[in-house]
């Protein structure tokens with residue numbers, strides 16, 4: 001979880017908030033199934049989406065309605081293989097699909113492998129990331 005763009009509790013970052021809302025709206029316009037992630041929170045704050053075996057979760061929350069908003073904004077995308085992919089700057093289905101070839105660590109293009117629960121990286125980065133994320137008992 002949270003291997004995508006994940007900026008929690010940002011202050012005054014209206015741009016990032018608007019970008020995430022636009023990302024969600026573009027995905028919905030592009031035919032993604034969508035529903036509120038939680039029963040008691042509206043879809044325009046926590047939205048779960050799916051398309052062709054892909055899953056996306058987008059949080060666009062305004063936390064404190066004061067003069068300066070605090071935002072909790074996050075986009076995560078998982079391919080049909082259940083591993084996370086990198087998030088393009090703007091919604092782009094082809095770029096998202098190509099994410100299965102992109103290493104989360106060095107951003108190189110090529111074959112990718114799982115590390116941890118849902119991490120995706122290239123062969124070169126794999127030993128380093130496994131050491132960092134997988135230790136005895138890590139998935140207990």
Ligand SMILES: [Zn+2]
Pocket residue numbers: 103104105106107108121122123124125
């Ligand atoms: Zn790599």
